[in-house]
Amino acid sequence: MAEISLRNLAHSYLPNPVRPEDYAIREMEHVWKQGGAYALLGPSGCGKSTLLNIISGLLQPSMGEVLFDGKRVNEQPPEARNIAQVFQFPVIYDTMTVYDNLAFPLRNQKCDEAHVQARVMEVADILELQPMLHRKAKQLTADEKQKVSMGRGLVRDDVSAILFDEPLTVIDPQLKWKLRRKLKQIHEKFNITMVYVTHDQLEASTFADKIAVMYEGQVVQFGTPRELFEHPAHTFVGYFIGSPGMNLIDVELTPGGVKFGSTERSLSADQYRRLEARNGARLVLGIRPEFVVQASVDDEDAMPVEVRFVEDLGTYRIVDLDLGGRDIKMRIEEDEPIPQGTTWIRFPDAWVKFYADDFLVE
């Protein structure tokens, strides 16, 4: 069991990195608490696999420390770290039976056969692999092979954490939810720290209690799925989480408020002070489509928009609006009137966020 801490960690694949973009991992601090179910979510190339490989010891970071339960493990090879890693493609021995594949890590540690059998049966039970224990691994389907791969990670009782690197990539969509549920059960039963890497927000939020969103080699927010939705700490989180993502509008500071196009919006004195302190930074107003509301012309903060088109998604609709040349998305529920032509919308204060150079101004 382990708490995994990353201290002043950074990594570059280049021999002489200079600019921030030379780093696959930009200097960061992070803690994965013992027993947590976490996701590491981000687009392709943001550094997810690099980070996992640093934790498991497959890669030495250019800078900083990896600590397990407060102890530095940088010098320890992967096999000494007691971390199981499950990759996109199953790593199993095709010519061995499922049983022997599962037993392999324990036999490697010279465990006695009674113990091997007890652990293999326990893991086979939870992964529903008993009916195929005596089949050769090469006869299995892709999802069965991936279950064996996961089982090999789980079978050792000295495993401190399991790192899953997009483990469901090769699995049929209809089986994905089943395996995801299995992972959740495994987490509850074994109380192991689990970090699940994915670029799919649905996968991340169904598996994890807390999600670390990665962007350009940095964890830009670490929070519950709800926090990421309601309170994005970075414009990338606003854009990446949600479907469609947050509306992001460049704004300029004016005396007492902000302006975009011909629209002026006043701010509370407090909010104004905080934005003024960041003057010179690129200022952006963010609001999620779910929080944009239809208004009437008499509402004080109503803004005129043109309806471009309405996309019907069954139980709700996404309305594509033109706000002075800006593209704004608004979600409306089934029972709401469908706007047409020129209409009015509002951004309720409670759901408007401001960002300076992409980070939330709080």
Ligand SMILES: Nc1ncnc2c1ncn2[C@@H]1O[C@H](COP(=O)(O)OP(=O)(O)OP(=O)(O)O)[C@@H](O)[C@H]1O
């Ligand atoms: N062995 C390597 N040598 C040089 N550059 C690398 C190497 N591995 C990764 N990179 C670069 O480091 C950055 C982060 O890559 P990484 O594979 O960690 O991202 P990722 O988020 O896991 O992406 P994906 O989801 O596509 O696997 C990318 O710019 C990538 O091109």
